[in-house]
Amino acid sequence: SAVISQKPSRDICQRGTSLTIQCQVDSQVTMMFWYRQQPGQSLTLIATANQGSEATYESGFVIDKFPISRPNLTFSTLTVSNMSPEDSSIYLCSVEGQGVTDTQYFGPGTRLTVL
Amino acid sequence: QKEVEQNSGPLSVPEGAIASLNCTYSDRGSQSFFWYRQYSGKSPELIMFIYSNGDKEDGRFTAQLNKASQYVSLLIRDSQPSDSATYLCAVTFMEYGNKLVFGAGTILRVKS
Numbered sequence: 001s002a003v004i005s006q007k008p009s010r011d012i013c014q015r016g017t018s019l020t021i022q023c024q025v026d027s028q029v030t031m032m033f034w035y036r037q038q039p040g041q042s043l044t045l046i047a048t049a050n051q052g053s054e055a056t057y058e059s060g061f062v063i064d065k066f067p068i069s070r071p072n073l074t075f076s077t078l079t080v081s082n083m084s085p086e087d088s089s090i091y092l093c094s095v096e097g098q099g100v101t102d103t104q105y106f107g108p109g110t111r112l113t114v115l
Numbered sequence: 116q117k118e119v120e121q122n123s124g125p126l127s128v129p130e131g132a133i134a135s136l137n138c139t140y141s142d143r144g145s146q147s148f149f150w151y152r153q154y155s156g157k158s159p160e161l162i163m164f165i166y167s168n169g170d171k172e173d174g175r176f177t178a179q180l181n182k183a184s185q186y187v188s189l190l191i192r193d194s195q196p197s198d199s200a201t202y203l204c205a206v207t208f209m210e211y212g213n214k215l216v217f218g219a220g221t222i223l224r225v226k227s
Binding site for chain 1: 146147149151157158159160161164166203207213214215217218219220
């Protein structure tokens with residue numbers, strides 16, 4: 001499976017600021033996904049990011065709050081904008097598996113705390 | 116009905132026993148089924164996937180799928196304390212394309 005890295009691994013931010021999370025993969029992948037995992041909860045898909053097209057957002061998530069870039073086949077960023085304490089979560093990127101239908105592999109995650 | 120349901124646990128088993136984790140899902144043209152393991156503070160790790168009815172074995176892990184009854188299970192034989200983690204069931208549904216829908220996860224504790 002692909003090697004996935006995320007930056008930063010954790011951050012503590014002030015209310016009203018924005019944070020951009022980077023996701024880097026060591027091989028080219030068509031589809032990348034961004035998830036949120038709130039404390040004690042399961043994973044919720046924020047959006048799907050395909051290279052060369054606008055990200056597709058899930059119900060309850062909007063581009064103004066979570067803008068996503070996908071400039072090439074190995075990189076994506078997720079920005080959490082105008083943060084509030086409710087945005088405190090782990091943010092995870094994942095990539096589709098190669099040659100195995102529907103599989104996804106996750107990066108190490110970014111633990112965000114908003115004060 | 117929630118789309119993917121799991122008992123949150125915790126499920127406690129003694130070391131060396133078989134741990135049985137269950138997951139049920141709604142009938143929405145389900146396609147693919149996955150089990151992820153998540154240690155505290157870590158990201159989910161894919162441990163098993165299954166697409167067809169029946170059993171699939173990989174080392175100490177066996178995934179069992181029964182589409183007629185809409186459940187998928189994960190058996191862990193010879194459970195070890197290192198198996199203590201949260202196990203997430205995920206399903207893809209035809210109407211959602213290749214998006215994974217996760218259950219809430221089951222906490223497994225293996226006691227030595």
